[in-house]
Amino acid sequence: DQQVKQNSPSLSVQEGRISILNCDYTNSMFDYFLWYKKYPAEGPTFLISISSIKDKNEDGRFTVFLNKSAKHLSLHIVPSQPGDSAVYFCAASDKGNTPLVFGKGTRLSVIA
Amino acid sequence: EPEVTQTPSHQVTQMGQEVILRCVPISNHLYFYWYRQILGQKVEFLVSFYNNEISEKSEIFDDQFSVERPDGSNFTLKIRSTKLEDSAMYFCASSVSQINEKLFFGSGTQLSVL
Numbered sequence A: 001d002q003q004v005k006q007n008s009p010s011l012s013v014q015e016g017r018i019s020i021l022n023c024d025y026t027n028s029m030f031d032y033f034l035w036y037k038k039y040p041a042e043g044p045t046f047l048i049s050i051s052s053i054k055d056k057n058e059d060g061r062f063t064v065f066l067n068k069s070a071k072h073l074s075l076h077i078v079p080s081q082p083g084d085s086a087v088y089f090c091a092a093s094d095k096g097n098t099p100l101v102f103g104k105g106t107r108l109s110v111i112a
Numbered sequence B: 001e002p003e004v005t006q007t008p009s010h011q012v013t014q015m016g017q018e019v020i021l022r023c024v025p026i027s028n029h030l031y032f033y034w035y036r037q038i039l040g041q042k043v044e045f046l047v048s049f050y051n052n053e054i055s056e057k058s059e060i061f062d063d064q065f066s067v068e069r070p071d072g073s074n075f076t077l078k079i080r081s082t083k084l085e086d087s088a089m090y091f092c093a094s095s096v097s098q099i100n101e102k103l104f105f106g107s108g109t110q111l112s113v114l
Helices: none
Strands: A010-014 A019-025 A032-038 A045-051 A056-059 A062-067 A072-077 A086-093 A106-111 B005-007 B010-013 B019-024 B031-037 B043-050 B053-057 B065-068 B075-079 B088-095 B109-113
Touching: A010 A019, A019 A032, A019 A086, A019 A106, A032 A062, A045 A056, A045 A062, A045 A072, A072 A086, B005 B088, B010 B019, B019 B031, B019 B088, B019 B109, B043 B065, B043 B075, B075 B088
Parallel strands: A010 A106, B010 B109
Antiparallel strands: A019 A072, A032 A045, A032 A086, A056 A062, A062 A072, A086 A106, B005 B019, B019 B075, B031 B043, B031 B088, B043 B053, B065 B075, B088 B109
């Protein structure tokens, strides 16, 4: 039962271009969404979040878009840099009442 | 920047043996969690802990698993009799609060059950 789905296991992007990572969810009770980044041999680190009352949140090169009607969110990285190469996890929760539910992750490779 | 620390980074054990995974959460955090990731799978929730008791646990967290905060700093996960399918990366995490709060993760313990 995958409540949070990241259907692309990997993505390759040229340095300087836009990276778009996608995430779909099935639980309509989810109202808080986060993106985590994970480097090898490290734990996931928080990147950016968005509450369901918003449809966009921006932090520097990172922007998260939320489409509640489609139960879809995406992470945009512009411009992409080689240091962005990592596994990106989408996560969601229900008003903090439930633990974070993670997707399987998307491995982003930014090619110089 | 404060961080969650986990020891050991790697643990190899024989099936049926007990293992204890250790974590030191960030000092002013009140909520503690264990997650695990089997190779190639999603990060799965195991258990959350607050005020010295389990606040929530998943179906994975059966009687073979237990958690403890033996002192003011450590948070441990014990697996009483390990099975092959317990092989995974185990992540400890902590947060200041529960509501819409980001979790801070440790770098994980890779558990290999032979």
